Amino acid sequence: MNLTEYGLTNHIIQTAAEFPNEQLARVTEQHRDLYQVIAETGILQAQVSGKFQHTALMTTDFPAVGDWVMVTPPTAENGQAIIHRILPRTSALMRGAAGSDGAGQIIAANLDTVFICMSLNADFNVRRVERYLTIAWESGAMPVIVLTKADLCEDLPQKLAELSEVAIGVDVVTCSAKQNEGYEQLRQYTDNNQTVAFVGSSGVGKSTLINGLMGQDVFATKEIREDDDKGRHTTTFRQLLKLPTGGES
Numbered sequence: 001m002n003l004t005e006y007g008l009t010n011h012i013i014q015t016a017a018e019f020p021n022e023q024l025a026r027v028t029e030q031h032r033d034l035y036q037v038i039a040e041t042g043i044l045q046a047q048v049s050g051k052f053q054h055t056a057l058m059t060t061d062f063p064a065v066g067d068w069v070m071v072t073p074p075t076a077e078n079g080q081a082i083i084h085r086i087l088p089r090t091s092a093l094m095r096g097a098a099g100s101d102g103a104g105q106i107i108a109a110n111l112d113t114v115f116i117c118m119s120l121n122a123d124f125n126v127r128r129v130e131r132y133l134t135i136a137w138e139s140g141a142m143p144v145i146v147l148t149k150a151d152l153c154e155d156l157p158q159k160l161a162e163l164s165e166v167a168i169g170v171d172v173v174t175c176s177a178k179q180n181e182g183y184e185q186l187r188q189y190t191d192n193n194q195t196v197a198f199v200g201s202s203g204v205g206k207s208t209l210i211n212g213l214m215g216q217d218v219f220a221t222k223e224i225r226e227d228d229d230k231g232r233h234t235t236t237f238r239q240l241l242k243l244p245t246g247g248e249s
């Protein structure tokens with residue numbers, strides 16, 4: 001497995017070299033205390049070590065999707081690889097309160113870009129974009145506003161004008177999955193093995209865009225409700241995927 005395609009950089013290789021008895025891996029999925037990680041040897045199921053478990057104080061001390069971790073191979077006992085440590089994060093997208101009280105949860109780590117997805121239908125809401133922008137800036141990753149469903153919008157200039165007041169200096173990409181528009185612009189941010197996250201309300205079309213970039217239906221998508229243009233939380237888990245063209249999401 002070529003970890004470069006999963007975002008591995010020289011800096012991470014150097015940091016990992018401090019732990020010669022352990023193997024480098026990146027967290028691709030989290031299911032409670034079970035992790036799926038990708039290592040040079042392939043996909044592994046992993047758990048944190050007993051020592052890790054006892055020294056971790058806060059939720060944020062535990063691995064999150066996107067983290068680079070040091071592991072030892074699966075043991076005969078339980079067939080799981082063991083995660084011994086997390087390498088320092090370059091960015092961390094948080095849900096809930098950041099800081100020392102431990103209330104925050106890491107949505108994803110080591111992101112280059114956060115795609116803030118907002119649909120151009122009746123659900124369009126500048127205040128919500130503003131809230132996501134705050135979270136994205138605090139993460140240390142670069143926010144990009146991704147406007148979805150352009151095919152449903154009749155007043156794009158008006159909406160772009162509203163946005164420009166809250167999104168100074170932030171790139172805006174207008175997409176329509178239906179008309180196959182915007183993908184090339186999105187790829188600018190996923191090229192060169194960069195890691196991006198898609199955030200935004202249910203039903204804005206995150207899974208649809210990811211499927212489009214992946215060139216296959218990785219995620220199920222679902223019709224939104226007609227009365228309020230909102231979705232029904234079709235995708236309820238997070239996953240690090242390797243794009244066919246390089247780049248992760």
Ligand SMILES: Nc1nc2c(ncn2[C@@H]2O[C@H](COP(=O)(O)OP(=O)(O)OP(=O)(O)O)[C@@H](O)[C@H]2O)c(=O)[nH]1
Nearest residue numbers: 177202203204205206207208221222223233234235
């Ligand atoms: N007209 C139009 N519909 C779209 C577009 N993109 C997505 N949709 C539709 O919007 C609905 C919701 O899309 P999803 O991709 O499931 O939305 P999501 O953001 O992944 O939603 P959750 O998984 O619930 O968070 C689906 O019926 C899609 O077909 C678009 O560009 N134009």
Ligand SMILES: [Mg+2]
Nearest residue numbers: 206207234235
């Ligand atoms: Mg989805």
